[in-house]
Amino acid sequence: MPWNVGVLGAGPGVAALHLPVLGRLAELFRVVHVADAGSGRAQGLAEQLGARWSEGEAELLADVEVDVVAVCSPPGEHGRQILAAVAAGKRAVFCEKPFATSREESEAVIAACRAAGTILLVGTNHLFDAAWGRAKHHLVALEGRVQTLSVTLALPPNDRYHRLVAEGGPFQSGRRGRPDLNDPAVAADVLRQLLTGLAIHDLPAIRDIAPGLDEVVYARVAPPIGYLVGYRASGILVQLALTMLPQGPDALWRMSVATSHDRIEVNFPPAFVHAGSATTRVRSVDGQWTEYRRDPDDGYVAEWRLLASLLEGAAPVEYDELLADSQYAIDLADAAAAKVLAGVSQ
Amino acid sequence: MNPADRGIGVCTALPAYVAAVAELPLSAALSNDLSGAVAIVPGSGDWWQGMLAARAGGAAAVVIADPEMLPREALESHPWPADVPVIVERPRLRPDVVADAVRARRGSPARIVTVECAAPAAGLDAVLRDGLGWARFLVQGSLTFRSGAAAAQGRIALLDSAGPAGGSILTTVAGAAAGGLHPGGLLQLLALGEVRTEVIVDQPAGLTRLETSTEDGALRAPERFESSARLALRRALVACSSGQPVTDLDDLLEDTALTWAIHGT
Numbered sequence: 001m002p003w004n005v006g007v008l009g010a011g012p013g014v015a016a017l018h019l020p021v022l023g024r025l026a027e028l029f030r031v032v033h034v035a036d037a038g039s040g041r042a043q044g045l046a047e048q049l050g051a052r053w054s055e056g057e058a059e060l061l062a063d064v065e066v067d068v069v070a071v072c073s074p075p076g077e078h079g080r081q082i083l084a085a086v087a088a089g090k091r092a093v094f095c096e097k098p099f100a101t102s103r104e105e106s107e108a109v110i111a112a113c114r115a116a117g118t119i120l121l122v123g124t125n126h127l128f129d130a131a132w133g134r135a136k137h138h139l140v141a142l143e144g145r146v147q148t149l150s151v152t153l154a155l156p157p158n159d160r161y162h163r164l165v166a167e168g169g170p171f172q173s174g175r176r177g178r179p180d181l182n183d184p185a186v187a188a189d190v191l192r193q194l195l196t197g198l199a200i201h202d203l204p205a206i207r208d209i210a211p212g213l214d215e216v217v218y219a220r221v222a223p224p225i226g227y228l229v230g231y232r233a234s235g236i237l238v239q240l241a242l243t244m245l246p247q248g249p250d251a252l253w254r255m256s257v258a259t260s261h262d263r264i265e266v267n268f269p270p271a272f273v274h275a276g277s278a279t280t281r282v283r284s285v286d287g288q289w290t291e292y293r294r295d296p297d298d299g300y301v302a303e304w305r306l307l308a309s310l311l312e313g314a315a316p317v318e319y320d321e322l323l324a325d326s327q328y329a330i331d332l333a334d335a336a337a338a339k340v341l342a343g344v345s346q
Numbered sequence: 347m348n349p350a351d352r353g354i355g356v357c358t359a360l361p362a363y364v365a366a367v368a369e370l371p372l373s374a375a376l377s378n379d380l381s382g383a384v385a386i387v388p389g390s391g392d393w394w395q396g397m398l399a400a401r402a403g404g405a406a407a408v409v410i411a412d413p414e415m416l417p418r419e420a421l422e423s424h425p426w427p428a429d430v431p432v433i434v435e436r437p438r439l440r441p442d443v444v445a446d447a448v449r450a451r452r453g454s455p456a457r458i459v460t461v462e463c464a465a466p467a468a469g470l471d472a473v474l475r476d477g478l479g480w481a482r483f484l485v486q487g488s489l490t491f492r493s494g495a496a497a498a499q500g501r502i503a504l505l506d507s508a509g510p511a512g513g514s515i516l517t518t519v520a521g522a523a524a525g526g527l528h529p530g531g532l533l534q535l536l537a538l539g540e541v542r543t544e545v546i547v548d549q550p551a552g553l554t555r556l557e558t559s560t561e562d563g564a565l566r567a568p569e570r571f572e573s574s575a576r577l578a579l580r581r582a583l584v585a586c587s588s589g590q591p592v593t594d595l596d597d598l599l600e601d602t603a604l605t606w607a608i609h610g611t
Contacts, residue, residue: 038576086373125525145499146500147464147497147500147522147523147524148462148464148497148500148502148520148521150520152460152536153412154539154542156537156561189481195517207497215495216497217493217494217502217504218492218493218494218504220504220516222457222516223456223457223513224457226457226458228458228504228516228518230493230494230495230503230504230518232495232497235497235498236497236500237497237500237501237502237520238502239460239493239502239518239520241458241538243457243458243517243539244539245457245539245540246539246540247540247561248540248542248560248561249541249542249559249560249561249563249564250540250559252536252538252542256462257532258462258464258500258520258522258527259522259524260499260523260524260525261524261525261526262524263464263522263532281426283527283548283551284530285464285466285524285526285528285529285550286526286528286550287528287532287548287550287551287552287553288551289548289551298578305420336426
């Protein structure tokens with residue numbers, strides 16, 4: 001019997017991503033309830049699935065049929081909603097990244113889940129991508145000393161990919177005024193949001209390789225919206241680059257790891273679409289390039305499959321890892337924002 | 347054949363340039379007489395001394411073949427010649443491939459440039475230097491070092507340059523020392539923006555790849571089959587005959603100074 005899912009949130013991430021993914025995994029999950037925060041979108045999404053809908057979170061949490069709560073609301077709501085799901089006695093929570101926005105909140109969430117035995121899975125889909133799994137295996141098996149690590153993103157508007165997996169729209173949230181990046185406080189806040197909202201896709205994977213945050217070397221917000229952050233972690237030099245473009249080529253989302261004897265490049269597909277896993281290519285020091293095939297499943301499917309395994313007791317919940325991943329991202333975002341505020345990077 | 351019809355003399359013992367002369371039979375001829383000739387100076391060791399000696403010997407132009415990294419002391423202490431055209435052959439930074447890359451962007455400015463290099467430690471700085479040269483061309487201006495850090499076997503840096511409409515274009519550089527025997531290493535560059543340029547120069551693999559991507563798709567530039575030495579020699583011959591100024595040496599010195607600035611972090 002599939003596990004019954006209640007979804008908190010009815011935005012593009014739900015309509016274009018999680019509902020289609022759960023549709024692919026109908027033998028494992030069934031959506032029984034969708035709740036919005038007042039937008040009215042939940043009804044349309046729920047009706048097509050034959051599910052219930054509601055406004056706010058109380059009804060969904062009181063719905064005895066819901067086993068799994070999927071927290072897909074704005075990030076500022078995540079921690080509170082996880083705690084509410086735990087208090088409601090739900091079996092498991094799937095939470096979009098990040099699951100908390102401060103160290104204190106992340107500690108409270110993990111403590112509550114651990115104490116109640118609530119399963120928690122955070123949707124850092126790249127971490128679950130089979131290609132990253134193989135790349136990490138390669139790094140471990142060859143015991144390559146990692147020298148530098150970089151994650152480079154060049155992203156066109158999400159709308160381009162939403163249209164390939166959903167109908168209706170527009171899927172972009174209403175455009176707010178362009179932030180004044182010349183104001184250090186605004187720039188620092190934008191950078192913090194970008195790191196905890198976008199860079200977080202890859203920070204758990206980076207933490208696997210470079211776990212101890214030593215220092216932020218530089219941090220810049222790049223207009224129109226983007227960032228360049230360089231830091232040292234466990235002696236490894238890490239660079240994060242993002243530019244969000246009003247138009248341009250398809251998304252580039254690349255993680256590169258330079259070791260003493262090779263260079264591993266993981267190219268992730270665009271968000272939202274289902275093009276399979278990332279592709280990996282390895283370049284050895286003698287100039288030999290090897291490119292590995294895609295897996296049919298992407299990280300989105302893989303993360304929900306893992307949640308099913310956790311529900312079946314086939315794998316343990318790694319509470320300590322979740323906490324450490326969360327705090328790594330928060331610490332990095334805070335340190336980078338402080339660097340911008342201090343003007344040291346200017 | 348009248349010796350005057352055999353082209354400009356070229357003083358070299360480097361096999362790549364002897365071959366290049368053979369591939370330019372109407373324009374060039376091997377010569378032992380420096381005066382009025384194109385002097386080819388090997389880029390190993392203290393190549394700058396060879397360059398100065400060639401100028402003193404009356405060379406009409408000098409080609410520096412694949413120069414190693416210039417020591418910081420030499421960079422700072424030498425008066426560099428401005429009275430003789432100096433062509434710098436940088437196989438990782440071929441002017442024809444650079445021109446292809448710049449042309450394909452059709453004036454669309456880069457927003458962020460990333461340069462990543464990997465090479466055996468002894469050759470890493472020269473690869474970084476040429477990566478910085480690529481970035482300079484793609485941002486179409488000089489770069490300024492802002493911040494950086496070094497670890498045991500790698501370094502990263504942030505640079506910027508003047509962008510359109512008073513803004514700036516940010517460039518990051520990462521260099522990692524790797525094993526292997528070939529000193530040439532790997533250079534990978536991305537110029538991100540509405541038009542994306544990706545450059546891979548992998549000398550151990552014998553690979554130079556240039557791709558330009560837009561919303562319409564990706565265009566891979568045709569491979570350049572002319573040898574790097576022949577291209578450099580042709581440019582030297584044109585410099586001799588045209589009298590047009592050549593900025594190769596200034597560019598090399600600028601990229602070298604920037605590499606040393608990053609190195610000092």
